[in-house]
Structures are given as C-alpha cells and as structure tokens.
Amino acid sequence: MEKFMLCTLMLFVMTRFVHVNGKILYLGSKCSQTRNTTGNYITIYQANLKTLLDSLANNSPLQGGFMNTTIGTGSNQVYGLAWCRADVSPTTCSKCLNETIRVPLRDCPDSKGLVIWSSLCSLRFSNESFFGELWNRSSSSGYGRHTLDEASVFSRGFSMMQALGRNVSNQALMFDTGVIDVGNDGKRYGLGQCSRDLSKFDCEKCLEKLLVIYQRFVLNRTGWEMLGVSCGLWYDDVKFYDNDSGLTT
Ligand SMILES: *[C@@H]1O[C@H](CO)[C@@H](O)[C@H](O)[C@H]1NC(C)=O
Ligand SMILES: *[C@@H]1O[C@H](CO)[C@@H](O)[C@H](O)[C@H]1NC(C)=O
Ligand SMILES: *[C@@H]1O[C@H](CO)[C@@H](O)[C@H](O)[C@H]1NC(C)=O
Ligand SMILES: *[C@@H]1O[C@H](CO)[C@@H](O)[C@H](O)[C@H]1NC(C)=O
Ligand SMILES: *[C@@H]1O[C@H](CO)[C@@H](O)[C@H](O)[C@H]1NC(C)=O
Ligand SMILES: *[C@@H]1O[C@H](CO)[C@@H](O)[C@H](O)[C@H]1NC(C)=O
Ligand SMILES: *[C@@H]1O[C@H](CO)[C@@H](O)[C@H](O)[C@H]1NC(C)=O
C-alpha cells in the first residue's frame, strides 16, 4: 500500500500517515475549534479529554469495536466516540486507536473537537454532544494498487457495493460483507460499515453518498476504499476481511 492514491472531499487542517500492523494507512483529520487559553477552563477540559481518549482506546476494542462515552460536567464535558472496522482483531483495533489518539494530543492539544479517520478506525470528540449525528463534512477515498479491471467487471462490483450499502443498515452491528463472482477475473469482496450510533436512514445515506462522490475517482480500480468519519466501504479482489480474527465474532 505504499503508493496509496487519495482523493479527499475537503482540505484537512492536517493529514498524516500512520503505521498499523506494518501497513501505511491514510489518516485524515480535522480540528474543529480553536485555542482558548483563558483561565483553567481548558486545563480541566484537557484533563477530561485525556481521560476520554484513553478510555476509548482501551475499551472500544473490548466492546465489539464501538464505544461512545462522556467525561466531565458542565462546560468541561467532553463527548467521544470511536469505532474500528468490524473484521479487525481487538489487538489491531487497539493499535489503530492508540496511534489515532496521539494525533490530537500531539498536534492540536487545544482543540475542543476533532474528527479523525483511517482505513481501520475512526475517532471523534467534541465539547458538544454529537451522538447519533452523521458527519458528512469530510471523507476520503483511496486505492492501493494500480491494477485495473475491465469496465464491465468494475461495474458489476460497484453494483454489488451499492447493494451492500443498502444492506448494512439492516444489520444489528451495522456492518456487512458481500462477494461477487466475476468469472475469469475471480471474485470481488466488499465490506461496508457504519458507526453504530447512526439511524438506519443516516447509515444508508452515509454509504450512498460515499459511492456517489468517489465513483469517478475509483473507476475501473480492482481494489478501493471510501472512508468517512461515520461510515466506510472497502473493496478488493482478495478476501481481506478474513485475515484478522474479528471484533464481533
Ligand atoms: C474561554 O474560557 C473562559 C473560561 O476560562 C470562558 O469564559 C470563555 O467562554 C471561553 N471562550 C471560548 C471561546 O470558549
Ligand atoms: C451513547 O450514545 C447514545 C445515543 O446514541 C446515548 O443514549 C448514550 O447515553 C451514550 N452513552 C454514553 C456513555 O455517553
Ligand atoms: C464548545 O466550545 C465552543 C468553543 O469554545 C463554544 O463556543 C461552545 O459554546 C461550547 N459548547 C458547549 C456546550 O459548552
Ligand atoms: C494501547 O495503549 C494502552 C495504554 O497505553 C496499552 O495498554 C495497550 O497495550 C496498547 N495497545 C497496543 C496494541 O499497543
Ligand atoms: C449533511 O447532512 C445535513 C443533515 O442531514 C444536511 O443538512 C447537509 O446538507 C449535509 N451536508 C453535506 C455536505 O452533504
Ligand atoms: C474505464 O474503462 C473504460 C472501458 O474500458 C474506459 O473507457 C475508461 O477510460 C476507463 N476509465 C478509467 C478512469 O480508467
Ligand atoms: C443484500 O441483501 C439481500 C436481501 O437479504 C441479499 O439477497 C443480497 O445478496 C445482499 N447483497 C449484498 C451485496 O450484500
């Protein structure tokens, strides 16, 4: 995945590459608020934020790869949510979140809110409650290899992913996998997932929107990913989702 090509919906305040499981994964993030150094307000908020991030990184992998929690009271309250791709093991989830929480602590320690997402996990926190709200203001898409499929194969695979996108929200854990046999070219595998706090309606909308925005960017690609803060889609010609032991099994 060294030559991961990317397309993003908007400019991030910062972008990073991290290593998880030896693979380089794209990480997009966006600090949403600015510094407030007056009084001890920010200090208490930051202490709560540190507690929150540690809790998300330590506990999400043990809770099926999804967690939302709240720390503090009044104006120092901080809301946080994290999720990992459903097929990864608790160890991979933990590694991904450990890497992820370092970004806000290192790069925007004064921020009151942040969204951050990568191939395997997503993290969001804010001083305002956002549970159940779809984040649709930034996302990214990428492909790791330069292999191209014939247009007809791509089109069949893409239709499978559109169907998968409609199926995900009906699953209790809001993830689903799909496979299609494309004859001589083998099989194409897909995984779709939403952050479990979303409504069925928003989950479907989130996935559908990724497919609409990034279809041109991934055209004819044999493998691709479309990643958002609230949902994601992964597609490849290898059964990538059976390689790790899984969070929800
Ligand atoms: C900054 O912190 C002070 C408390 O020390 C608070 O009164 C003020 O509203 C904060 N400003 C912003 C923009 O959050
Ligand atoms: C998690 O989010 C749900 C709404 O989606 C909310 O009812 C619940 O209180 C939240 N849990 C925590 C610990 O904040
Ligand atoms: C969250 O922080 C922003 C920026 O400091 C502030 O304007 C807003 O009022 C805060 N919201 C809450 C619920 O404290
Ligand atoms: C993640 O960080 C926690 C706390 O520092 C640590 O206990 C855990 O072993 C780390 N997990 C991985 C996979 O590195
Ligand atoms: C995001 O979703 C909100 C609420 O559904 C909607 O009003 C807004 O237009 C959407 N924004 C984008 C960029 O799609
Ligand atoms: C996709 O394949 C079709 C048919 O072979 C071709 O016309 C088109 O230029 C290809 N598009 C890209 C972006 O590779
Ligand atoms: C979507 O769900 C329908 C009905 O359960 C099923 O027939 C179909 O195979 C599913 N498609 C995918 C791609 O998951």
Ligand SMILES: *[C@@H]1O[C@H](CO)[C@@H](O)[C@H](O)[C@H]1NC(C)=O
């Ligand atoms: C998953 O495992 C298969 C066979 O064990 C291998 O060919 C493939 O490259 C692996 N995929 C990923 C994404 O690691």
